[in-house]
Amino acid sequence: MDAQALSRTNQAVNRTDMSDSYLNFANSSFGAKLTDLMGLPKPLVLERFQPDQPALNGTLLLGGGGTPELLQPLAKTFAAMGVQSEAHRALPQWLSIANQHGLVSGRWGVEDQPGAKVKALLFDATGMTDSSQSEELYQFFHDAARSVLACGRVVVIGRPPESCSSPRKATVQRALEGLTRSLGKELKRAITVNLVYCAEGAEAQLESTLRFLLSPRSTYVSAQVIRVGKPSSESATIDWALPLAGKKVLVTGASRGIGAAIAEVMARDGAQLICLDVPQAQDGLDEIATRLGGCALAMDISAPDAPALLSEAALADGGWDVVVHNAGITRDKTIANMKDALWNSVVNVNLSTQERINDALVEAGALKAGARVVCVSSISGIAGNLGQTNYAFSKAGVIGMVQSMAPVLAERGITINAVAPGFIETQMTAAIPFTIREAGRRMNSMGQGGLPEDVAEAIAWLASPASAGLNGNVVRVCGQSLLGA
Numbered sequence: 001m002d003a004q005a006l007s008r009t010n011q012a013v014n015r016t017d018m019s020d021s022y023l024n025f026a027n028s029s030f031g032a033k034l035t036d037l038m039g040l041p042k043p044l045v046l047e048r049f050q051p052d053q054p055a056l057n058g059t060l061l062l063g064g065g066g067t068p069e070l071l072q073p074l075a076k077t078f079a080a081m082g083v084q085s086e087a088h089r090a091l092p093q094w095l096s097i098a099n100q101h102g103l104v105s106g107r108w109g110v111e112d113q114p115g116a117k118v119k120a121l122l123f124d125a126t127g128m129t130d131s132s133q134s135e136e137l138y139q140f141f142h143d144a145a146r147s148v149l150a151c152g153r154v155v156v157i158g159r160p161p162e163s164c165s166s167p168r169k170a171t172v173q174r175a176l177e178g179l180t181r182s183l184g185k186e187l188k189r190a191i192t193v194n195l196v197y198c199a200e201g202a203e204a205q206l207e208s209t210l211r212f213l214l215s216p217r218s219t220y221v222s223a224q225v226i227r228v229g230k231p232s233s234e235s236a237t238i239d240w241a242l243p244l245a246g247k248k249v250l251v252t253g254a255s256r257g258i259g260a261a262i263a264e265v266m267a268r269d270g271a272q273l274i275c276l277d278v279p280q281a282q283d284g285l286d287e288i289a290t291r292l293g294g295c296a297l298a299m300d301i302s303a304p305d306a307p308a309l310l311s312e313a314a315l316a317d318g319g320w321d322v323v324v325h326n327a328g329i330t331r332d333k334t335i336a337n338m339k340d341a342l343w344n345s346v347v348n349v350n351l352s353t354q355e356r357i358n359d360a361l362v363e364a365g366a367l368k369a370g371a372r373v374v375c376v377s378s379i380s381g382i383a384g385n386l387g388q389t390n391y392a393f394s395k396a397g398v399i400g401m402v403q404s405m406a407p408v409l410a411e412r413g414i415t416i417n418a419v420a421p422g423f424i425e426t427q428m429t430a431a432i433p434f435t436i437r438e439a440g441r442r443m444n445s446m447g448q449g450g451l452p453e454d455v456a457e458a459i460a461w462l463a464s465p466a467s468a469g470l471n472g473n474v475v476r477v478c479g480q481s482l483l484g485a
């Protein structure tokens, strides 16, 4: 057990007055012995980001299939990130490329014997043009599967199947999804596995995504497919320690739970915050805005005049750089038992309001060029949930809004993406009956719920000025929940 990590987890959990007592027990010295003895599952304490950490805390093992197309851009990116790498025996050409970029690199393992344990695996699959080449993938992951350290990271990079030049290439690229999702379930020990489809010409946009996926910021993000495309406006050069320095960021629902964590992470990254919540939450709102040096905006976003008031506020502020639509409500009932007011309030707050606010801000020119809109959906909107027809409708609608607005906003150099949290330890999930709560908490590849800061880290990545290549993505922060696709 890493005592420091456990104490950080407890602090974060206690902030929301929630606690995963089984996780704490299984990681205590007595509990660890007992769970071993009884053969009970032992979820690991997840590593979480600390500002003084390097981009990757350990060595990365690199592999590739076919004629990998990304070796030069990856070498450049690793040099910028300070990533130390080793090459799988099937990729000897990496050594000279790494050398050209001033990287220290070596060959991993001797003959067919594995090398030392590594913190990350990265496989460049962009050069795979036919499924008959799949043995290269097999060999790499067969050799390395047992050599990834706990809380390690695995990233596979391919080309978007829909833009491949031949059906054979599109087929093998699409097949990567099945591989990564299965690896996420097999590798265990809190190792995350994600697939990045990098469009041709978007290679220079990979850095913000690799910094996220290779670091503890993505501790609860696994089995995701992330698309990096050519941006409509260039990613800005940024200070990676303070990526949101000077950026004006609106966070709705900021007084507690996930919204409060988003505000904290954004402030840590240098943002000037506008924290919004309903007037009834004024005390919590004032506390967080004051503590983070931002301003508080007490307002019900579903009020008819809210879009106009927000546009005025943004214009008076010289325009906003980031809008995070986090505020949301649940009013659960099976549809047969649901009154129309419950249906309408959920759809209005979680979806229609966001559409109206986006339209008003864009129409008023209140979002700056290069602005980022990040929405909060839910795995309920992907998998559906008993008693949540209204909520799942609204959260699936958020996905529809993101995907349909992405090309429209791209014309103005603005991006829009969503995160879809799974089971996150907040007051919302604390209200779920015990047995259902325990099932939701454990039914994922991490064996535990995520923390609000895990969602916040994903939002900060999507909101970064360096993430211009990310548009129209929906990224689940669910520890590879078994619910939904």
Ligand code: NAD
Pocket: 252, 253, 254, 255, 256, 257, 258, 259, 276, 277, 278, 281, 299, 300, 301, 302, 326, 327, 328, 329, 349, 376, 377, 378, 379, 420, 421, 422, 423, 424, 425, 426, 427, 428, 429
């Ligand atoms: P929460 O209830 O703790 O916080 C939601 C915040 O939104 C509250 O502060 C509330 O006052 C505010 N809010 C609600 N209606 C508002 C309105 N009309 N105007 C302004 N503010 C309003 O919930 P949370 O768990 O922190 O969830 C945050 C977001 O994440 C929500 O959109 C939720 O649907 C989503 N989500 C949460 C989970 C989870 O496990 N907690 C899972 C999936 C999605």
